[in-house]
Amino acid sequence: EPEVTQTPSHQVTQMGQEVILRCVPISNHLYFYWYRQILGQKVEFLVSFYNNEISEKSEIFDDQFSVERPDGSNFTLKIRSTKLEDSAMYFCASTDGDTDEKLFFGSGTQLSVL
Amino acid sequence: RKEVEQDPGPFNVPEGATVAFNCTYSNSASQSFFWYRQDCRKEPKLLMSVYSSGNEDGRFTAQLNRASQYISLLIRDSKLSDSATYLCVVRNNNDMRFGAGTRLTVKP
Numbered sequence: 281e282p283e284v285t286q287t288p289s290h291q292v293t294q295m296g297q298e299v300i301l302r303c304v305p306i307s308n309h310l311y312f313y314w315y316r317q318i319l320g321q322k323v324e325f326l327v328s329f330y331n332n333e334i335s336e337k338s339e340i341f342d343d344q345f346s347v348e349r350p351d352g353s354n355f356t357l358k359i360r361s362t363k364l365e366d367s368a369m370y371f372c373a374s375t376d377g378d379t380d381e382k383l384f385f386g387s388g389t390q391l392s393v394l
Numbered sequence: 395r396k397e398v399e400q401d402p403g404p405f406n407v408p409e410g411a412t413v414a415f416n417c418t419y420s421n422s423a424s425q426s427f428f429w430y431r432q433d434c435r436k437e438p439k440l441l442m443s444v445y446s447s448g449n450e451d452g453r454f455t456a457q458l459n460r461a462s463q464y465i466s467l468l469i470r471d472s473k474l475s476d477s478a479t480y481l482c483v484v485r486n487n488n489d490m491r492f493g494a495g496t497r498l499t500v501k502p
Contacts, residue, residue, distance in 0.1 A: 322494040335488040371437055381426055383490060385437035
């Protein structure tokens with residue numbers, strides 16, 4: 281089965297540093313998402329991306345966050361100046377937007393901000 | 395009111411038991427509904443979509459009541475491998491919103 285891949289699996293950074301989380305969605309998918317999950321808490325929507333632009337974003341997705349699809353395959357999430365509370369598992373997901381609407385998730389990047 | 399609300403549990407049941415999870419959602423314009431399963435520290439995986447007419451997949455039955463904005467999941471003949479967190483997911487336009495999940499533990 282095709283899969284969404286995320287790198288790195290773990291990222292440790294100092295508070296105030298910039299991080300870029302990388303994702304390669306499934307090749308024929310059109311809609312891309314970032315979610316985060318703080319340990320022991322719910323999966324929270326951050327942003328959706330379609331046709332090379334943000335289609336929806338949550339209140340969590342403030343000016344410190346940005347997304348980009350720099351080429352035909354990668355989909356990145358950048359956090360400009362990390363805070364302690366950004367520590368979480370970040371999941372990338374994609375869907376073909378067809379009637380199936382199945383979200384395929386990557387295995388996540390565990391971000392630890394020290 | 396939370397966008398997607400679930401009973402957090404935990405539900406601790408013996409093997410072979412039948413267990414039901416409930417979920418309510420606040421946006422009456424929500425278009426699609428799903429149950430996902432999440433194992434500890436893993437990514438969520440689709441268990442099943444939920445259709446207005448109700449649908450069944452083996453031991454799993456999902457129901458949707460649009461008038462009450464309510465979704466349910468029934469698991470029959472629970473297996474040890476069913477132990478996981480079950481996430482109710484609702485699609486509103488271009489985003490999918492997750493409930494906090496209901497933790498199920500099936501014991502021998």
